[in-house]
Amino acid sequence: MFCFSDVWMKELKRRLIFVLASDVNPEETLEAFAYWSYPQLYWRVGGPAYRQAGFAPVSVRGAVNGLVKSGEVARIVRDSQPRFRLTVVGRDRWWQWFAGSGAKGRWNKVWQMVMLHRGVLPQVDLRRLRLLLEEFGFVALEVGVFVAPGVETREVKRRLMDENLARAVIMVETKRFTVGDDRAFAAATWKLDELVGRYKKLISRGEGLLNEVIRQKKLTDGDKLAYNSINLEWMKLLLGVPRLPYKLLPSDWPHLETVGLMVKLANAVRELEEEGMASNT
Known part of the structure; x- marks a missing residue:
């Protein structure tokens, strides 16, 4: 069942992980994360720029406690005050959400395309398909047609099967552009x-x-x-x-x-x- 408060809390946790990693480059650093106090976190996720979200201190504390329980944040006490830092698990979560473009340094020039091939999916299933493929870097060229470069096809196939969507799509790979070039295509598509x-x-x-x-x-x-x-x-x-x-x-x-x-x-x-x-x- 959809719950707005769950979405709201997920967004708060995402912003906290972003803030906890903001003073280092998580793409290069594994364990150099600093400790942050509650007051330092309050204004960074609950200040004027976030006023519409309504992230009050009590909500921030609840989200931090949830991240501690999940192992994404570590907690210590100094001078009777709790302090928090991102763990390696939290860094992996950061990577899942925020890893920037260019993370794929090596590429074998293979493109993957996913297309619907069995009628029309219900809107709710089409949305599930789109969100799943977006996690792997696919972009929609038109309704029911998605493309991405250098995707791990076995993992995509596994997720499609887990979500019972593999029956409705086909996935093909190609290395060749017979007309046009891949850089121009990427620049326009993305x-x-x-x-x-x-x-x-x-x-x-x-x-x-x-x-x-x-x-x-x-x-x-x-x-x-x-x-x-x-x-x-x-x-x-x-x-x-x-x-x-x-x-x-x-x-x-x-x-x-x-x-x-x-x-x-x-x-x-x-x-x-x-x-x-x-x-x-």
Whole structure:
């Protein structure tokens, strides 16, 4: 049975995992995650930029406790205050949700296509099929036709069988474009030029705030609001970025540049925040 509160809590947990990994590059780092206090988490997921979601401190604590129970977050106590960090299990969850495009460094130039072949699926089953295939990086070319490069076909087949959807589709592989080329096809299908534009706008905003934070002696509420806004846009961008092989990306693909900038910004904000916390003790 659908429950809105379950969806709401899942979104809160996803944002917490994103925040807990924000000051490192999880694509390169296994166990360098720092510990965070409740006050540091409250404003990052419950501040003005998230006001519509209504993530109150009590909800944040409930979500953190759930992540501790699932093994995705570790808990310690220092100076009578609990602190939390992402575990390797939590990093794997981050990877599942946020791993950026270009994660597939090697590619054998094989494309996979999934097509409906037995009549018309009910709308609810078609939606299940679309969501399942999107997990593997497929994109819909039209209703009932999906394509992706370099997918692990055995895993896709297993999931289709588990969901009782294999009976309704066929999956084919090809290495050859007889007309056109694969990079142009990828750029048009995944709208990569638009994504580059979004990356560059985020870089511009992030660099501006980073310069401000470096010059300041105290983290203001305005800084927190600006940081939350930028960080939320970064999370949304990562959730929508396709996991394509490097060979299919534009030569100016700015993903790694953006990752480096956002890690610097997260650390600068945290350092200024902790300096203020230390001066108040």
